[in-house]
Amino acid sequence: MKKFYNPTRSEWSEILKRPTQTVEDIEETVNQVFAEVKAKGNDAVSKYTELFDGINLEETRVSKEEVSSAEFQISEDLKQAINLAKTNIEKFHSAQKTERIEVETTNGVKCWQEKRPIQKVGLYIPGGSAPLFSTILMLAAPANIAGCKEIVLCTPPDREGNVHPAILYTAALCGVTKIFKIGGIQAIAAMTFGTENVPKVYKIFGPGNQFVTVAKQLATRHNVAIDMPAGPSELLVFADDTANAAFVASDLLSQAEHGTDSQVILVSNSKELIENVEAEVENQLNDLPRKSIAEKAIAHSRLIYTEDKNDALELINEYGPEHFIICAEDETFYTEGIQNAGSVFIGNYTPESAGDYASGTNHTLPTNGYAKQYSGVNLDSFMKSMTFQKISENGIREIGPAIKLMAEAEGLQAHKNAVSLRLKELRTK
């Protein structure tokens, strides 16, 4: 682990550098799959499922029988855990519902804002070694609360053509309307263009590898929105002497096990804590099944000592971490001062993994510095706000003259006419 003591501002950008991903070489593949899925629909999807997932599927849509038998393939304990998490996520996201906002800006000029659900959304859930059913909770539960009519889920089949029962169970539980055994680029393409059986959706959510990331980017050029740009997961901890070094180490490691490119940073005003955390990381690392991954992420992690708390805060805001843990006596200074972070975890008993699963907050968060301008997924991610206005005869009398002047000054005579005609008619009344 690299240590830095009171780094000067000019060194920050180097210290806080994230690994850059090159995507140029992937783009060609993605473009090709998109073109084929657009032109040939299901046939192209099948071709790439065979090529990338090694299985030839007659039917990509998961059947009702598969869904209902999934329930019996996972333990009661896990089901209860999933239900607890779902309840908390639903409580927190339901509370995010907003009322219609109405203002009479001028007498007779009523304006209001309302949020309405995005009618069709697509969720991508990666396959691979672990079934990420927790991400289904994070995406399908709010989509359901928002009122999205069609909630499509794509996830790659395994070599036997199956999907993990925990994924099927959670999807059904959260109101997913259609599940497809389609992975990778072809899944994103299928939801972008629609095929004979996969509906075209308006917005695609969910994590994935580099291919999926580039495919989601490309989808945005075909009238589809995406949740947010993706990057490696990251955690920044600010901890002082009141923190528990073993806890901090366990949080750093839980981030590090995500991938070799995971970002892990500890900022502290205590040299002792830094030393203790470093020792604890070494200690805990050895017992991890994903040690080889975590080890690599830890190798390029950073331990930053900063004496001055204003410097520490500024450095953290400059980085804009996806996950930000605060274990400090003066926690309010950091909670109030943090401007750029995805989700914030406060105190010794708030591990980052609580937010990953069950506290109720969403775990789909902006990485790669995007916390500076993007929200994490929340209820509004599944809705769009629309505005309405209704102007009375009196209202247009009040604001009409200003509209005419402004339209004239912008050289838009027809805009002016639309008001002039109405005012003229009102004069005859």
Add this chain to the structure above:
Amino acid sequence: MKKFYNPTRSEWSEILKRPTQTVEDIEETVNQVFAEVKAKGNDAVSKYTELFDGINLEETRVSKEEVSSAEFQISEDLKQAINLAKTNIEKFHSAQKTERIEVETTNGVKCWQEKRPIQKVGLYIPGGSAPLFSTILMLAAPANIAGCKEIVLCTPPDREGNVHPAILYTAALCGVTKIFKIGGIQAIAAMTFGTENVPKVYKIFGPGNQFVTVAKQLATRHNVAIDMPAGPSELLVFADDTANAAFVASDLLSQAEHGTDSQVILVSNSKELIENVEAEVENQLNDLPRKSIAEKAIAHSRLIYTEDKNDALELINEYGPEHFIICAEDETFYTEGIQNAGSVFIGNYTPESAGDYASGTNHTLPTNGYAKQYSGVNLDSFMKSMTFQKISENGIREIGPAIKLMAEAEGLQAHKNAVSLRLKELRTK
């Protein structure tokens, strides 16, 4: 104007087709300008300002003197109109402020959501024939209410190196912090990478030509967010026999004068109204200074007769218009049923130009069908929501076991450890 009577569902997609824009040939130019601005900063900006705007500027930043003298170069009437519009826009956007949302999802598990301003935003205001000061009102006023610290504005200089005084006046009025005489691709590149004097921003807003549109798309690959994808402006009117044909025609024309690629659609259940509107359009068109533009847009506009109101509503939702005017006796059917629209204008005295300038709603809206998944610009566009959680000893006791089970099932042992360690320590207490 093309007329369609009770078109069948299978014909909708052809009738509602938007003009497709090809951007491939522009991309190379945009890539080149971006690479140069990134590498050479101001020098590259100057080079392209000379090339595209035909002026060699010593200083691109607008001086305090230029700003303060702008006030004396526009009429009192226009200033008052701008102030009225600003007041309404501020009232409507201030009302969109949201409080912190806090939920104790489980005993001892406190979660909350807070919105914080995007620290640095960039606004692009096109030059050309008309000074679009109204767009500054729509972008800078909410940015200021949101609390964005740095509000940068770029707009191209004219051949004499000046910026229209209405732009400078409005920018200063709305709290823009820095104004630069930089246009087109080089402006977007400068705000994306930052130069010696232009700050790097986190999110770029504002309209522009095809070059600007492609540049904004490219900016999203360099850690910058944008307000929304752009497309030609569009209006759909639903009108029945209670509508005033002259008013409807004036609204269609106010949309048509924006550009030859503007989209104008009238849907009606009255053949008589359709005929009357068509005649009124012909009539009013002749007096317009921008006749040649409006004429071309009107030529490919559509008049659609639909007998059944459910069909009409479905067709409108399928199109997802940027602007949607409702002049109908049963207006509630449409206001309640509309799912996809940017902004909705209700009744005979609510011309679309009211929303363009002074009703208080925002005129930066999703076009090109993006109303299906994007909000128009609103206060939240200048903020991001962050989540916080604080878990007590008791709280982690409550949800800890569920987290452990789920982490285990996802194969993430370090995530489980972070909880196990804490629970273990609590057992010794």
